[in-house]
Amino acid sequence: MISPDYCRLMARYNAWQNDGLRGLVTEMPREVYEADRGAFFGSIRATLNHLLWADRVWMSRIGDLDPPGGGIAESVEITRNAADWVAERYRVDGRIRVWADRLRAVDLAGPLTWWSGASGREVTKPRALCIAHMFNHQTHHRGQVHAMLTQAGLQPPPTDLFLMPQEA
Template identity: 30%
Template sequence: MMQAYFESLARYHVWATAKLLEQIAAISEEDYRRDCRLFFHSIHGTLNHMLVGERHWHSRIAEGISLKMALDTELESRRDVLASALTDASRRWDQWLSSNPQRDYSGNLHYTRATGAPAEAPLTAVLGHVFNHATHHRGQITAALTAMGYACPELDFIYWAVAKQQAEMNK
């Protein structure tokens, strides 16, 4: 049951990331880099933070490696390269989840924080955080887009679930 739930979240994550990046591709460079008063200042800064988060958590969960990288690190300066890296990063979760369908979700993940401090948390909470974190920042970006007068895609989970169900019925 947990496997199917997290696989659904991973597939939604890919879909929502793609829809947001498609919308962002249409905005001006000035607006893309404008300080919108987001926690990571701009859309560009927030997308970079999202990529940092993807890399932190994927390396911890899938590889057992804790990266030492600040949360505001600019990993990619070019927006097209950043969009491609985020797309790839979002796809890795579904690949990782489907690589072991008999995975045990009952344990804790032991890792080292970016500060070097040891930490542990339930694997289910960590996976939930991965997808919730991205949803949180996609929401910040859509609010910034709206404030600048741009249209925003509907990114709610239910829109993905309904579209998926309709696609399956049309097969």
Template identity: 35%
Template sequence: MLQKHFQMLARYNTLANHRIYDTCTLLSDVELKRVRPAFFKSIHGTLNHIMVGDRIWLSRFTGQETPFIKLDTILYEDFAELSAARTLEDRRIENFAANLTEEFIKGTLKYVNNQGKLYEDPIELLITHFFNHQTHHRGQIHDMLTQTEIAPPVLDMHRIINP
């Protein structure tokens, strides 16, 4: 049953990202990169951070080597390139969710965080964190959009999944 739940969260993630990116295309590069009172300093920085987190967690979940990358790394300076990469990453996330098994979800995962500390956590919790992390930072972007001339999009799950 959790597979279906995580598949719904993956779909929501894709649709919410689509709305955020569509809205951000209405902003100038200066406005996207304007320093604001936010942890990752700007809309552009926060969008990049979400991508960094997604790539780290997907590599852990899929048993690939996890790249060491600072959490505030700007992977893409160009917004159009970032947007194209986001589309591909969201497909990867939906594909990951589509192929989840109950056995995998009920397991644990050993990983080393960015500070070099070893953890072992339930995968069910980590996948939940993975989607919560995206939602948390999209909320920050939503707030930063209220500081611009552009209205932020509706991101309520029940309005996106079941419009």
């Protein structure tokens, strides 16, 4: 399904994409960052917070991060402002990259079992599927942020994987 090389590529892509958002987020007025734009989580801030929360949740299951606490409803409040988001996003992206760099094929095998607050029950799925889901979830919600940035009249950075610099 996936390989350690795929995970390293996607970890680099995730960090590159979030690096591109950092500048926009820190320079935009707070009203733009927090305005409800009709997306699933409402605002740019809430969507980015949910994504950060979810990355920490998944990395607590497959890596070595502590879970963030709270459920999906609380995920939108994981950071208070853009500066806090930038700092925590940078830290989590670094941890994802270190995890991916150390990954071996055997680490992708077997089941992963966890308590899912979203479904209200214990869930067991293939570990590789869960890891692929984490990367897909990142891309999904950054796509929502991209649309909200465009709606706000801002120029989001490119998202095409083939445009990622080799050094990212």
